Amino acid sequence: MIEIALTKAEKTSSLPIGQELVFGKIFTDHMFVMDYTTGKGWHSPRIVPYGDFPISPAMLSLHYGQAIFEGMKAFRSADNRVWVFRPYEYLNRFNRSAHFLQIPQMDVEDIHTALFTLLALEKDWIPGKPGTSLYIRPLVFADESQLGVKVADSYKLFIILSPVGAYYKTGFNPISIKVEDKYVRATKGGLGEAKTPANYAMSLAAQQEAYAEGFGQVLWLDAVHRKYIEEVGTMNILFKFNGEIVTPALNGSILGGITRKTVLELCRSWGIKVSERQISVEEVFEAHAKGELEEVFGSGTAAVISPVGELTWKGQKIVINNNQTGEFAQKLFDFITGVQSGKIADQFNWMEEIKG
């Protein structure tokens, strides 16, 4: 059983009222921190005032990228109770990412206790307005100082909390996406399945070029054939073809999204046909030409459900559902956010209450 030391912040602030919350700009008063040292294991779990870490210029994660993170959310329901969405799904994925980066495994129960202790302390920061939540960012980085490329012998784990609004400035409006034909995100046998900073660093050049061309996001194709659809910058991607929901299978180069999993479970429970398989970009464009492509949308923790209004591939553009939010994307968004905010009964047990 983890014993967490607590040092309270001398100066505290509070959730800004009457001000729009942008994504990830403000942080709560406290954070959870824990260290790992070879021979000792994970140790010194503590909640301390939110603040900077001293960083060695020779720190391994700065040089060679040995780091992983997660992104999860807490919500406030109208009756003023507070909840976390599917915490064990995220914490188990955190350990799967650790495996890819050769970061020592964590005790999921310990991290769960740490997270819920931190959230209980910071619960006044959990916003309750529609479209808002407390974003939870756990991260592990190698903090050993030395310049040889190797698996580190010491790490720091932290959890920070940030009250947030919508991830995209466009909110729930359809986004315009460029199908990327120059850069690739990941390949099988690489890090694509892990939630690690390298995958986001990889996306930046493509993202900047896409922004400069007026697109909101990039859709990645597979690295070998450059034709099979993988995922969008910060989301998984789903298509509705003739009433059926189709999404790329988890093939080793795609992140296994928890919102993706939630959407697929929901669709199956609603009796909607779901396929996880290879989808080529030609198939999407052909389905559109035949009038069979009904909707396209992304799913992600930060983005929730994000409708796609336009897809452009090698200069050819298709407009999906007249660039309007599709009925099905809206239904999924309403259901998932309804359960998260306590407006819809949690029949799948996705929500875990923060007590204390």
Ligand code: COI
């Ligand atoms: C999330 O959806 O939680 C993510 O981690 C994506 C992004 C904000 C990095």
